[in-house]
Amino acid sequence: MADPAVQSRGITRREFLNYVWGASMALFMAELGGAIYAFSLPRFKEGEFGGKKTIGSLSDKLPAADKPPVAYPDVKVWLANIGPEAAAKGGGKPGLVALYKVCVHLGCLYAWVDSTNRFECPCHGSKYQLDGTYIEGPAPRDLDRFVVKLVDDKGNVVQDAQGQLLQTVSDKSSPDYGAPIPLPANASNLTIVVETGEKLELGKRHFYKGGA
Ligand code: FES
Numbered sequence: 016m017a018d019p020a021v022q023s024r025g026i027t028r029r030e031f032l033n034y035v036w037g038a039s040m041a042l043f044m045a046e047l048g049g050a051i052y053a054f055s056l057p058r059f060k061e062g063e064f065g066g067k068k069t070i071g072s073l074s075d076k077l078p079a080a081d082k083p084p085v086a087y088p089d090v091k092v093w094l095a096n097i098g099p100e101a102a103a104k105g106g107g108k109p110g111l112v113a114l115y116k117v118c119v120h121l122g123c124l125y126a127w128v129d130s131t132n133r134f135e136c137p138c139h140g141s142k143y144q145l146d147g148t149y150i151e152g153p154a155p156r157d158l159d160r161f162v163v164k165l166v167d168d169k170g171n172v173v174q175d176a177q178g179q180l181l182q183t184v185s186d187k188s189s190p191d192y193g194a195p196i197p198l199p200a201n202a203s204n205l206t207i208v209v210e211t212g213e214k215l216e217l218g219k220r221h222f223y224k225g226g227a
Pocket residue numbers: 118119120121122123125136137138139140141152153154
């Protein structure tokens with residue numbers, strides 16, 4: 016039997032419950048839509064750690080080959096240009112590399128030391144060479160790297176003359192996983208971009224040849 020109080024306002028109990036159910040469903044769908052939209056947005060803004068960092072033009076921002084790296088503390092990055100000397104010491108390839116500024120032992124911030132020409136961690140003494148190769152200390156592996164890329168004025172990753180993308184290889188099965196990206200001649204109009212959400216762990220290579 017219909018509730019007299021509800022009937023007196025001109026609707027039955029069934030109609031009233033239908034309205035309540037409909038309003039609840041509409042609210043649920045609105046919340047679900049909002050959650051899906053929020054999930055689809057990038058989690059990190061451009062320029063902050065975890066997102067994309069545009070460093071600047073290659074002609075302005077490229078560190079000199081085999082010279083001290085340049086720090087970008089806001090995104091926890093060291094940018095280094097691995098020349099023939101550092102590549103020979105580390106047993107890797109020359110090119111541009113972006114290193115994660117956090118020590119792979121217990122997470123301290125290591126620093127570049129000019130007098131020894133290497134990275135040194137103040138906490139427990141781990142040492143790494145310019146390309147992040149492990150030298151000594153308790154660190155379990157080489158320094159982690161981020162994906163770095165060279166893009167054109169439209170933001171597209173460019174290719175070298177052999178058709179190779181100028182972007183750090185993030186496929187673990189590739190022999191070039193995490194390797195420095197080659198620096199083509201006459202490419203000063205390109206822009207350096209680091210993806211700080213794409214961290215690569217290289218393991219411990221033991222290729223370091225020693226010497227300052
Ligand atoms: S945190 Fe760097 S050596 Fe321990």
